[in-house]
Amino acid sequence: MSSSHILKKDHLIPLLRKLGKAYRLVAPMQNRHGDTLFAEVASVETMALDLDHQPQESLKPFLFPQQEVIAAYEADQAGYALHPRYAAPPPTLYFGVRSCDLAAILYMDVIFSQRTREPHYLGRRHNTVLVGLNCNAPFPNCFCDATKNGPFSELGADLQLTDLGDRFLVTAGRAQGETIVSRWPQFFSAAEEAEIKKQYQLYLEARGGFQRQVHVDLAIRRLAEGMVDEAVWQQLSLRCQDCAGCAYVCPTCTCFTIVDQPRSATSGERLRCWDACTFAGFTRMAGGHNPVEPKKAAIKHRFLHKLKYDVEKHGRPSCVGCGRCLDICFGGTDIARFVELASEE
Amino acid sequence: MPHTQSDPYLPQPARILRVIGENSQIKTFVLAFTDPAVNASFRYQPGQFLMVSVPHCGEAPISISSAQQATPGEIHLSVRRAGKLTSAMHLLAEGAIIALRGPYGRFFPMSDLCGKNLLFVGGGIGLAPLRAVIQSCLADRGRFGAITILYGSRTPSDIAFRADLACWEQEAGVQCLLTVDTPEPGWSGAVGVVPKLLDQVALDPAASKALVCGPPLMIKFTLAALSAKGFADQDIITTLERHMKCGVGLCRHCHLDNKLVCVDGPVFTKAELNTLHVMELA
Numbered sequence: 001m002s003s004s005h006i007l008k009k010d011h012l013i014p015l016l017r018k019l020g021k022a023y024r025l026v027a028p029m030q031n032r033h034g035d036t037l038f039a040e041v042a043s044v045e046t047m048a049l050d051l052d053h054q055p056q057e058s059l060k061p062f063l064f065p066q067q068e069v070i071a072a073y074e075a076d077q078a079g080y081a082l083h084p085r086y087a088a089p090p091p092t093l094y095f096g097v098r099s100c101d102l103a104a105i106l107y108m109d110v111i112f113s114q115r116t117r118e119p120h121y122l123g124r125r126h127n128t129v130l131v132g133l134n135c136n137a138p139f140p141n142c143f144c145d146a147t148k149n150g151p152f153s154e155l156g157a158d159l160q161l162t163d164l165g166d167r168f169l170v171t172a173g174r175a176q177g178e179t180i181v182s183r184w185p186q187f188f189s190a191a192e193e194a195e196i197k198k199q200y201q202l203y204l205e206a207r208g209g210f211q212r213q214v215h216v217d218l219a220i221r222r223l224a225e226g227m228v229d230e231a232v233w234q235q236l237s238l239r240c241q242d243c244a245g246c247a248y249v250c251p252t253c254t255c256f257t258i259v260d261q262p263r264s265a266t267s268g269e270r271l272r273c274w275d276a277c278t279f280a281g282f283t284r285m286a287g288g289h290n291p292v293e294p295k296k297a298a299i300k301h302r303f304l305h306k307l308k309y310d311v312e313k314h315g316r317p318s319c320v321g322c323g324r325c326l327d328i329c330f331g332g333t334d335i336a337r338f339v340e341l342a343s344e345e
Numbered sequence: 346m347p348h349t350q351s352d353p354y355l356p357q358p359a360r361i362l363r364v365i366g367e368n369s370q371i372k373t374f375v376l377a378f379t380d381p382a383v384n385a386s387f388r389y390q391p392g393q394f395l396m397v398s399v400p401h402c403g404e405a406p407i408s409i410s411s412a413q414q415a416t417p418g419e420i421h422l423s424v425r426r427a428g429k430l431t432s433a434m435h436l437l438a439e440g441a442i443i444a445l446r447g448p449y450g451r452f453f454p455m456s457d458l459c460g461k462n463l464l465f466v467g468g469g470i471g472l473a474p475l476r477a478v479i480q481s482c483l484a485d486r487g488r489f490g491a492i493t494i495l496y497g498s499r500t501p502s503d504i505a506f507r508a509d510l511a512c513w514e515q516e517a518g519v520q521c522l523l524t525v526d527t528p529e530p531g532w533s534g535a536v537g538v539v540p541k542l543l544d545q546v547a548l549d550p551a552a553s554k555a556l557v558c559g560p561p562l563m564i565k566f567t568l569a570a571l572s573a574k575g576f577a578d579q580d581i582i583t584t585l586e587r588h589m590k591c592g593v594g595l596c597r598h599c600h601l602d603n604k605l606v607c608v609d610g611p612v613f614t615k616a617e618l619n620t621l622h623v624m625e626l627a
Contacts, residue, residue, distance in 0.1 A: 070354050071354065071355065073400065075400030075401070075442075079358060079379070079442050080358050080398075080400055080442040080443065080444055081358060082355060082356055082358075082398065082444055084352045084354070084355050111595070112595070115593065115594035115595070115608060116353050116591075116593040116594055116595055117353070118353070118595060119352055119353070254595075254597075255596060255597045255598070256590070256591075256595070256596050257590050257596065257598070258354070258403060258404060258590045258591065258596070259403050260400075260401050260402060260403045262401045268400075268401055270354070270403070272354075275590075275596070275598070277597060277600065282588075282598060283587070283588050283598060283599075283600070284588060285427075285428075285586060285587065285588045286405065286427040286428025286429070286430070286431060286588075287425075287427035287428065289560075289561055289586075289624070290624075291561075291587060291601070291623075291624035292600075292624075297622075301600060304602070304603075305597075305600070308603070309602070309603040312603060313603070
């Protein structure tokens, strides 16, 4: 059973100071260009914490980095040996994680443990504490209501914060969260009934605050029924610039490639790097055969994977409604555009 | 956090014991893991594949072309020179070390083949995974009915696995027929695409299973020809080649609709493929 506490905003920085000593602390911060990104907090005193804007990237780059060394190798006349390499990040607390990004982490947990246990992701994940922040005011491109994982989150966070103005209502959802509350009780007080009611009021207001109506359910149904016209894929494929920006900012896109990076004539590293199913070469085989027609079927697969195959497999889409692909796509072939086209009779 | 669980990406070194030149494009590498304990405990089934590492070249999926019972302690990989890794592999000689991980993938349903007449239809390097099944059947000959092997090549000099074909022909109840797309002087055999050979053999589809592997177009026309001959879709089995990076169901390069060829395949029946958007059937 979850418990509710109050954290006054005056106590936030002192709490983060304590947390920063116990964990590597990652939080959304505004950089000198004015961009809000999750970044490691070097100093709680000088951090430019930004809880007012959506971080431009999810936590994917932290838990599943764009590029990582998975092995080192030596190869010479005497032999060929590969040695696994694991980055060993210290216990990390991610602060201010929105419900979309929490849902994406729960999805990655499944992807990286169901068929094969992926040691790099899971190694980081096991060392992770998540402090969520409910969205009182959805951002302009958000549609997590339509993907049913926001704007308030009930799953995934160790501690979940709701901004009540001069204070946060703090819900401890998991044992790690309870540990934090009981370890630093001086920052927390018991939540009053009125404060819990206030949170519910904010939740109702947030649900009404979405600026976009993206009919994800309808698109899912039409895909399941095979009702999406080929012309929709044609139209999207023509406009897709094959930049993979959508896949890179997507918190649930986890396709990757593995390449060798020689460091000398007799040694090198094996890297795992992000890849994207929309790239023309993603499925092309040595010798030239490509089972996926790049200009037609690649973007189709991206949307079918998120809105059909994952619904069949996991019971919910793997789009979490964060809206980041809407921000980044300059061809106008983001998932909201697809949902719109697919929903047309 | 220290990792005690096995690393799915970590291959084991293996030594090239022999290299068999099959034709100008295909070599069969006979391999054994350098660690005797690994080699002794390694188990695989016909139709499975390995992720092969060649120094500085990354990895590529290669299907195993031998059967465990037929080549104890040895693994055969028949490799066509097609890209960076396979070209580098072709430069390697006896004694060289590569690295292997696996075996991966769904294998041919050997128990379903018992008691059946078996029709193997291969094109080019496509005979490699079928070779594993044929070896497996011949090692346990009594459990299978008549074996027919149809093999197509581009030209007579492209015919690979000649030594194998010569051996198989000597076995009781085994028939081998070859065809080429383009004849050369001295060729007296059949000319034409491999499905045409189906007219030259006695078939009993109800008592048979057909196993097919080759280039995409060859698979397409062979599957259609087998259906026309009366083979039921669940009795036609093929294996698909796809680009793969992980081999363990994570990287998604081998996506096929809602399936991943590395874990849901690479062996599929035609009945299964009918429900999917497959290049080989398009």
